[in-house]
Amino acid sequence: MQNQYLDMAVSFFNKLNLVTHVINIHEPLSDEIDLGLRKAILQKKALSVLDFDGINPSFTDQHIIYFLTDMYNCHNILIPIPNQELDTALYVGPYLTEASGIYKTAELCDKLGIPSSLRMFMNQYYTTIPCISDSSVMEAFLETIGENIYGVGEFKIEYLKEETKGDTEYLTLMDNNNYEDIMQRLEYRYSLEEKVIDSISRGDFNTAMKYSTDQALSNIDNRSPSTLRSKKNNLLAFNTVCRKGAERGGVHPIHLDEMSRRMAIKIENMTSPTQDKDMHREILKKYCTMVQHNTTIGFSPTMQKVINHVLQNLTTIELTLQNTAESLGLNKSYLATLFKKETGKTFTSYVNSKRLDHAIFLLNATDLQIQEVASSCGIPDVAYFTRIFKQEKGMTPSQYRKIISEKK
Numbered sequence: 083m084q085n086q087y088l089d090m091a092v093s094f095f096n097k098l099n100l101v102t103h104v105i106n107i108h109e110p111l112s113d114e115i116d117l118g119l120r121k122a123i124l125q126k127k128a129l130s131v132l133d134f135d136g137i138n139p140s141f142t143d144q145h146i147i148y149f150l151t152d153m154y155n156c157h158n159i160l161i162p163i164p165n166q167e168l169d170t171a172l173y174v175g176p177y178l179t180e181a182s183g184i185y186k187t188a189e190l191c192d193k194l195g196i197p198s199s200l201r202m203f204m205n206q207y208y209t210t211i212p213c214i215s216d217s218s219v220m221e222a223f224l225e226t227i228g229e230n231i232y233g234v235g236e237f238k239i240e241y242l243k244e245e246t247k248g249d250t251e252y253l254t255l256m257d258n259n260n261y262e263d264i265m266q267r268l269e270y271r272y273s274l275e276e277k278v279i280d281s282i283s284r285g286d287f288n289t290a291m292k293y294s295t296d297q298a299l300s301n302i303d304n305r306s307p308s309t310l311r312s313k314k315n316n317l318l319a320f321n322t323v324c325r326k327g328a329e330r331g332g333v334h335p336i337h338l339d340e341m342s343r344r345m346a347i348k349i350e351n352m353t354s355p356t357q358d359k360d361m362h363r364e365i366l367k368k369y370c371t372m373v374q375h376n377t378t379i380g381f382s383p384t385m386q387k388v389i390n391h392v393l394q395n396l397t398t399i400e401l402t403l404q405n406t407a408e409s410l411g412l413n414k415s416y417l418a419t420l421f422k423k424e425t426g427k428t429f430t431s432y433v434n435s436k437r438l439d440h441a442i443f444l445l446n447a448t449d450l451q452i453q454e455v456a457s458s459c460g461i462p463d464v465a466y467f468t469r470i471f472k473q474e475k476g477m478t479p480s481q482y483r484k485i486i487s488e489k490k
Contacts, residue, residue, distance in 0.1 A: 087230045088163065088172060094223065095174050099212045099296060103173045104163065107131050107142060116176055119154065119207055123200050123252050131160065131173070136242045142169045145237035147224055149217075150175075152244045153194060155182070156211065159224070164231060179217055181312050182208040194246060197254050210268060274299050275323055276447045280440070282327025282366070284393045285374035290327070290366055294320065313358040317349045320362060324369040331373035341368060384410075385424045388417065396437050397460050403429045437461060438474050445483050452479050 158175030281290035
């Protein structure tokens with residue numbers, strides 16, 4: 083795509099964890115266009131996007147942006163791509179506009195005549211789809227994109243909802259191979275959860291917030307038919323995740339029990355689903371602050387700020403004594419002396435020690451190459467990384483990974 087606004091749209095959708103495809107509207111859709119749903123459950127599949135009921139065959143020429151809702155309550159967006167020899171469009175989705183618990187899924191399966199043998203798959207499928215509850219933001223964004231791509235008044239936005247088709251033929255048995263994509267997305271979700279735990283263990287609120295607000299973690303628990311109850315369940319599950327992170331960060335179980343109890347009470351006292359984002363932020367902030375306090379207890383106020391700065395910037399190359407002093411408005415020599423006095427280590431030694439702790443986490447929890455692990459720890463020189471790892475742990479990163487692989 084050559085249009086900068088379409089490129090911006092793709093970037094926007096990707097940040098929402100939405101999949102995008104450029105399609106020829108006359109050609110058969112890829113099996114991956116709906117994240118493998120129809121391939122997994124249908125004996126027959128639609129041939130092209132034009133098979134969707136009500137779509138104008140000339141929508142690319144007439145600059146019609148479509149919001150599509152299929153009979154599985156999955157939402158998609160079609161954006162015509164201008165100035166192309168072929169009829170092409172940007173296909174966005176699928177996504178949900180409200181969380182789908184097992185009760186809603188069961189009702190939908192009953193309505194559509196989906197066999198009971200496929201219902202576990204349907205439940206798993208819906209838990210992996212992003213949920214965007216505020217459609218007004220999406221609509222406003224597409225209004226802006228449309229004005230810049232086609233011109234003010236030169237496009238339309240239309241909404242289509244697919245009717246239930248009683249003659250749809252479903253498979254009666256589930257092919258295990260069709261679970262692969264679903265399981266990959268579940269694995270991605272669990273890897274995000276592990277990253278949240280690791281970030282909290284370092285008191286790194288910003289990184290933990292980044293990972294914990296990924297759409298793939300939006301439905302940790304979706305068993306309740308009530309939207310408010312579902313939000314509470316998600317937050318209670320998130321409270322448990324945060325507790326694990328703080329526990330890994332060394333917070334005493336007594337303090338963890340009290341914090342976990344207080345947060346659970348606040349969650350249960352919620353009166354509206356719209357309170358969930360503020361509550362999510364508060365829970366995360368409380369646990370990260372606990373870790374920060376636990377890590378810095380016994381240090382002077384200045385040193386507490388320094389250590390928190392270090393722990394929140396471990397992954398950046400720029401984490402040096404000079405940059406830290408400048409960021410905190412301190413004299414470099416004074417900081418070096420203070421650091422040695424209060425920690426018993428030089429600044430560099432302390433930073434390397436904490437970076438290696440993070441490397442241990444990455445070697446255990448990810449399949450990143452050693453070079454990637456080093457870079458993710460703020461050490462781009464893999465030879466230097468290997469050297470200090472061996473000095474600290476008594477073996478190279480590769481040897482360490484081999485040992486943990488043999489134990490699995």
